Amino acid sequence: MATIVKLQHISSFRGKGTRNLIREGMSKRPTPDPVAVLRGHRASVMDASFHPSRPLLFTGSADGELRIWDTVQHRTVSSACVHSAAHGIICVASSPFIGANKVISQGRDGTVKCWDIEDGGLSRNPSVTIKTNTYHFCKLSLVKKPSAHALQAEGHSYHDETEFRGTFDLESLDDSKEKAERGLTECSNVVREDTHAEGPNYVAIAGELSHEVEVWDLNTAERLVQLPQSSVGGSPNISTSERGMCMAVQAFLPTESQGSLNVLAGYEDGSMLWWDIRHPGVPVTSIKFHSEPVLSISIDESCRGGISGAADNKIVMFSLDHSMGSCVVKKEISLERPGISGTSIRPDGKIAATAGWDHRVRIYNYHKGNALAILKYHHATCNSVSYSSDSKLMASASEDRTVALWELYPPKT
């Protein structure tokens, strides 16, 4: 009915030129449906993550099953129970920095497992298993580094980066050298297909004491640091226990930090702390944007801003000022219905997506913060959203046991 009216209207406007017509069509176009729906999980899909280079999607469900999907054919490539069904997976992650053929799964059984992707599926046994002894809801975070094109857009040369990298690690200079090499290759924007990730890889995760954040080395399965570090000497430490559990972490490696790892952690009381692991005793800054537990934090590719979602009815877009060490609100979006369990910023930094408890995936213009689309497909809580590294696909994982693939605002190539 509505379309008929619109059509009549358009036809009446035809005389006034096609510009109008196009605009009419654009302004009221309906929200698109998912390009594909991946069915097969038998429990709530907790997380989804794209393979950094190949058309694969990893998804983990609450019954401990990790599935690998072909995003072209929309078929399951392999399926494996990687964590016990009673505990389930809460996070799957993959990143070019840990190696292209690795995927990390975090279960609620207190382990984080790193898997190799072999022909036709996962390795039988995980290459690394970290016993974190954490039994909470916080998803782990791999380290995010400024991507090449994001940096180039900002006028940095990779030389600066390598210079900073010179003092990267606290422990080992050798590592930093390797790291610098790797950074170099990254800057040339060639995704290496090597099977082994080199150098230390870190994950940030909420700790055994749930108000702490721990950083683990993936290669050695050793804990690197606790934030806040339990008091060593006379350094003035603060306690985070009054902030409640750590609900979300995001580790990143900004160019300004001279190669030291930064972690943004969100807590149960709605506050966020910005840690620099060079100073594990005190956070860089403490902010409180939310009134309810912070559930998700995403940092964009340039590491100069991000987006956070919480259990309240707000989405906050913030920017990080590394020189001042401050975090300021760029845009606050209020929602009709509270609860954002997942956020993601597309690698090209144009749009951001949120996964809502209200079954909806929302798309925002990351620059301006205005809403672009409300995607209604899932009929249960959405647990996470994730973008592919080429920015073309988005996956949304939901409690309705499906994963939906979306193609919105595909980047022009």
Added chain:
Amino acid sequence: MEVASKRRRELEAAVLDKVGEVISAVRSAQRVDQVICALHSLAVLLFPLDYSSLLSGSIDQRYRDQVLSAKVPSEEERWEWWQAFYHGAAYPTLARVLLLDVASNWLACFPLSARVHVYDVFFVRGLSSEVVQTLVPCLQQNASDGHDINYVLSNTERLLVHCLLENDGVLQMAREFCRSEDSISEWTKPTVARLAQMVASIPDKARLRAPVSLSSHLFFKQITIQLLSLAEKRDEKVLDKVSFFSKSDVDDALQFVGETFSRICRRGSADVLLSEISPRILRHVQSLLSSDIDSAVIDVFEAHPGSQFWLKMIEAIKDVYAVERISEQLLHHLVTEHASDVEAYWILWLLFHRTIRHQTSVRSMFVDKFVLWKTFPICCLRWILQFAVLECPPDSNSLTKGHSISGLVDTLQRLLAVWSKKEFVQSASMEQQTYVSAAVGLSLEKMSKEELDETKDVMHLILQGVSCRLESPNHLVRKMASGVALVFSKVIDPKNPLYLDDSCSSDIIDWEFGLATPDKGNLDTSDCTEKDVLKSKASILAPESDFNHTANRGMSNNVKSKTKKLSEFKIADPDEIIDPVTLNNEPVSDIDDDDDNASENSESSSDSSLQPYDLSDDDTDLKRKFSQLVDVVGALRKSDDADGVERALDVAENLVRASPDELRHVASDLVRTLVQVRCSDLAVEGEEESAEDKRQRALVALLVTCPFESLDTLNKLLYSPNVDISQRIMILDVMTDAAQELANAKTVKPKHRTGSLITSISESQPWFLPSGSGPPGATSWKEISDTGTLLNWSSRYERELPSKSGQIKRGKTRRWSLRSSSVQENQMEWSHNKFPVHAAAFMLPAMQGFDKKRHGVDLLDRDFVVLGKLIYMLGVCMKCAAMHPEASALAPPLLDLLRSREVSHHKEAYVRRAVLFAASCILVALHPSYVASSLVEGNLEVSKGLEWVRIWALHVVESDTDRECYTMAMTCLQLHSEMAFQASRALESVETTFKTRSVGLPSNLSQGTIKIPTHKGNIDFV
């Protein structure tokens, strides 16, 4: 003086002698010429005759000489003779001979000219009043003296037409009364009345074959015109003779006019009379109003000579009944002639302002009868109130209040005394109720708060009347109550009007309540266009605000083009259909565009591709959907969670229709909660109706899917003291709907498909190919090359099939098992009446104890609406079980119920209507063979019940005040005769079968009778 009287006596004697001479001559005449001569000898003394024409006639030469030799008297002599002839006994004597003897024996032989000049002339040129007195009795002549009665009568009729109509005889009579002052004889009032009576009786006395112009319609019309011409003629004649009319008492002419008019009214031709009067008086008033509007209107009317006739005419009519008929007809005619309020007021004033002051009968007619007991169009009511109650001239088209309000208060009190009575609501016809309500409302409008306070019991009566109307099942009656209540509240507090009804939100109340408004359609359309205009205005306003918004943001480059666009919208044709949404959207998208451009400028990245999608969002999918009936019951019980109740109501019907296994166990609980949920209290403002609707549909679904369990509970609830009237009514409504649904239940059966069991293989196709049958549009089979080994035993084929027509593709999701239209084609719908099985469960418990008065249950008196609904429901049930054996079993108890006096003679028409409906349903539902067999077997219950239906329907037709009852009773009678006819046919077939079996009819057949009204009369089947 003495000389004069002596001379007159002599003259009279001479005239009498002459007449005697003529009569004897006529009696002894042998030839027609002799008769002509004799008559002529008299005529020539009385009238100036034209001989040439007489001579041209074929009179014999001898007599012609005699005629010619007759002495012609002088003018003066003739006048004296004429006077003596007509005022004395001479004329009646001669007239008798002329009308009887001459007419029957000779008149046929008269040549035409002779008839005109020596016969007709006695009547035509005579004194009209005398002529009438002789002619009219003749109309009733019996065939006695050997006269040819037919000829006598037709001749008399001819003469009457000739005298009274063609020669304005009635007008002449009136003129004769005018001159009575200087004439010889005095007219007494009884004589005038007798004459008027005679004139008016002519059409009734005339024979069937009389000339058409003597038919009452034409005749009265003619004489009315003649008499009314008196009103106009007098203007000229009597202008100088004012004294004539300024006389206080009515003169004889007007007396005659008045008497005649009242006789005409008495004879039921008031409409004919007024169809002539009202245009004339309207014209008169219009001319006066238009000519001289400045000076005091009353003076103008009194001074104008033309008014005098009208001023006195009604006074002259002494007959109260006639006055009433005239006023009624006048009002009706004024409506059809579209008189304005002012004109109508002055017309009424002109006619009645004296009589209403002096005659109490006229006053009570206006103030009492016309307001309380008669019905007129509402504009007439306004005129009546204005004239008789408010007693002052109106402003243009609105009632105006005069100085004295005592009349108004009196009238209002009298109106209210009637209006507030419950009996009036029950027994008065709808028109009457509407009319009185309008009268109450209109006169109430004129009251002020202080005046109301002074009166004693007005407020009390209003409240009483309103409250007893609000209970009525009739929508119209409730509307009347709310109308009056609105007016009342406005009088009490003009700022705070009380709207009892959602529908009447306008300040102007339609006092006709939509009963008679032929040009309502126009109103609607005008309303509609107005709305459209408003809408388009609103839609124009919306972009304007947007425009301001953008302007504030400093986008000055676009301002010009946008103002241009806006002005385009403003001057756009208001009739054009403008979709507000698109109008709103356009500027919005503009803004976005600009925004994007701006950001493009500030940041180098292009975001112009990021056009937002449709951002509308609703939370319908988020609400918890109930999927279990138990949950629904639980949610309905939580009356504090309005949202939950609403959602439960949303799904209830569908869940019930799905008919899950547990339904039988939940049904009773669900019925109870559904009945008791206060859904209209919980629903959002404006959505009470839909919530109510959902509840009822859910209940219907329950009754249909799970009848026995649900009915059990519902019937218990029906007479339970814990439910109120509205719930009882709802229960009955739901049962009615459910019965109908059960009766029309449809089952889908697959059509048996006939296909050949053995397929024939056409020559052209190798046997190993799959057959080409399939849906149209399928491509041909293609062999797929197998990549496998050569030793492949099987060959594979594929082809593309078109998608099915009903299949929907949404996104990438494929949906299977969508029922395509072709599947439906292959299935047939069978309608199957499932109701009869449940009929007893529906009806019997509900029929128990309807007449018991318990706590909160009083069907017979207070809750008569429930009783009506109950009987209606029982009727529907009967209809649904029609022609099934269950109907026959259930009819007797239902008939018993209907027959009980307190039901069938209930004082509310609503109940009686329901009873008539139920009775009709029974008549329809009984199978004729059952009726026949019950007669044969002497089933007294049925036959007596059916006979009662007939008698009772007849009684209703004769005596019921409610018109709808009347029509329903007529239909009922029709159905009864139809049923009786069918039954008699069935009976005949029974008789024949009995005869073939050579078994005599059982003797007790005579106990049952059934009456069939036919054209010949009633035939009793015994």
